[in-house]
Amino acid sequence: MDLLEYQGKQFFASFGIPVSPGEAATTVEDAVAAAERIGYPVVIKAQVHVGGRGKAGGVKLAANVDEAREHAGNILGLDIKGHVVKTVWVEFASDIAEEYYASFTLDRSAKKHLGMLSAQGGVEIEAVAETDPDAIAKIWIDPVDGLDEATARTWVEAAKLNPAATDGAVDILLKLYRAYTEGDADLCEINPLILKPTGEVHALDAKVTLDGNAQFRHEGWEAFEATQVRDEREQAAHDKGLQYVGLDGTVGVIANGAGLAMSTVDIVNQVGGKPANFLDIGGGANAEVMAGALEVINNDPNVKSIFINIFGGITKGDEVANGIVTALGRVKIDAPIVIRIDGTNAEQGREILAAHESEMLQSKPTMLEAARVAVELAAK
């Protein structure tokens, strides 16, 4: 779950990381009123789930009420890389002496957390990585050991920040690491992390990705969840509790288990088709769940055929087959369906499906065969 900047700053502030005081607003009037309360100069910032807002005209300084009104008016409704700005964040503008970069994320191949710190902030870190990789000081942190102050200090020194920033940076990095680990984040990035002329270090931007699977542990995340933007298909699937990712092909995919769903997407590609989605219905493939999944797939106008791929384990093949038949009675499906059932009680499951076989519903014994037929049907 990606947070908007102002939500990321709320998240940071709850771990004691210094951020500027500010307010979110959805109308020009509210933004102006916020600016008046905060006092000038303010910076008005587009709140969208995409970076590079500054370059796109989504971050503007305002020295007085007229400028605040003008900038808020220009930024609200602005299209930044396909994201239309509905909310602005108005905060007290900071004086900047230097801009740095700091982040924590997971390095899966190293099985460690990766911290990156650079004296070259405010620009895209990918660009720094390309032109001047030595300008990024990296540390790999064993999650069992964590990050202690001495290590953080050595790391800050390696990044060659202004010595005036050392204490402030060490303090923020320790807090950022806590936010990242205890806060169940997959990414915590501050770009720029600034040194003010007065010597304070401060987070001027916030990019946070939270691990959605940890939501049950965090009541405060409900407000973050409410502003998530999903495409229509993804929203419908999310409302039904399905694990769905929209893709741009024509073969709708339903499978039980994330691994099988991924293999199904792969095999559709392998036989020359293009999957319209990834959809994992999980362990309990009952009629209710199956009907919900079919509804979501059926509402996607790109879908020309549907491939249901089920491996019966604890869920038995005959129960799944009955579930599919019941679901088909409930949902009117426009695209032909190809089903492969294997595993526990597969034979019984196939018999049940055979009794309902038609042009719109066929069952194939292997995954490869089913994929071929589904792709053929999608091409018609």
Ligand code: GDP
């Ligand atoms: P991004 O472009 O989406 O990453 O948005 P940022 O929040 O990082 O802002 C982009 C740039 O705007 C920063 O690197 C700063 O140079 C500038 N900026 C943002 N906030 C302030 C502020 O409070 N004061 C000043 N002087 N500049 C700011």
Ligand code: MN
């Ligand atoms: Mn930034």
